[in-house]
Amino acid sequence: MLTEDQARALLGEAGDTISVAPEPTLLERARRARRGRRLITLSAAAAVATVVAGGTAIGVSDPSTGPAPAAPGRSTPAASTKPPTSRTVTVPALEGLEEQVATARLQELGLRVSYFVGDSCEPPGSVMSVDPEPGTAVTPDSTVELVVSGSAGPGTCEEQRVLHARDQMIVDRFVAFAKAPSATTEPFAPRVALGLGDSVRGFLSERETADPAAWELPGPYGQWTGPFSALEYLAEAEDGLDVGNNLATRARIVCATRPAGPPPRFREAHLISIQPDSGEDASCLDWWSVDLAVDDAGRITGVLLTLGDP
């Protein structure tokens, strides 16, 4: 039987038979993909924000009655001002339709379809928004993105509520603190628990919170060596933040590999979750969550960092 060394030599020979052409443009492609992902994220965030904040679906949806009104907060692509010509087709109003129905309508017009699954309380598989917006004139071979509602999970919609103004203020101040830690008037409790994944790894006194080094927790955590600092993740977030109440006890749809839940100290607290607004990422590579445990006086009693997994 082959030894491991022999196997290593044989597979090396097999690999040597494979000629690989250089790919000098990969960095540029990666940059473009990153820029593209930001645009998609904005579309989905707008759709989700409308559902959560307004409690109503984005205006619907009969193509025969013309385009639906634009969702609030969404930019209008430059192409939408272009008058339709014989070489263009008009993106129909599709919000509220089932994904398959919307897909068929787009394909009938010769359009390509891409999908983005967003987290919402709408029935799974229904179209929440369309990009470019309905009414936009596009060439027949264009790609239209459907933002489709995913399954938010049992009880999710009941838990999901508009972020309280006080919580929003706590988040804003904490994010600012993360970017420039200082001994200011941050509303920390006398003792702040620092959590990583499913366990509490340490505590900070109110005085220690001003020291960025004190926030660094040693590893290992999963396959990571560390150190880990919730402040660092917040400070480095480039694609915006997605904030909500009590999101920490359930997996976010875009990252189904999230562990079962936070440690008990956090599970029992009022939690504000801050996550990257990174949109769909099947690998979960980008996903993390910083969950703030807040007491009745609005003081932060704990900060929990959870990382996704590829």
Added chain:
Amino acid sequence: MDRDEDFAEYVAARRPTLVRTAVLLGCTIHEAEDVTQTALVRCYRSWSRVRRADAPDAYVYRVLVNALHDMRGRRSHSEIPSDELPSEMVAGHADDVTRGHVVRRALLSLTEQHRAVLVLRFFADLGERQVAEILRVPPGTVKSRTARALAALSAHEDVADLHGERRI
């Protein structure tokens, strides 16, 4: 060195091996290039995290294998026909080319699980624990699966011929 320079340097150094790994895992060369690009683009998004990983290479391989599974899920994946000489083989010493092709053909005759463990352990040169994390199985499973895969590869007629171990 900034993020882009570091990423570009990593790609220049490791992309060929990643593509070859994907081919040995059963992709055509074009699929391998696509899936490697997908994996590297995903890694670029969080490059600082990849670099902070305990073993950055293992992390990238994990993303590569996940991207490969995603691709296979989207397409009904078909592997390189084992009786077809791959067109991407380099011109070189005829005997070397033949040996390499024999091994590739033998790999393709193995189960996907056996092939994966052999390629990741002995071509990508990852440790048992790293392979276990990539394949999401316990380390003990990697050990036993490696032993069975080595036995299966050894028993392949052409590989046995290569090593003069064939028993008549």
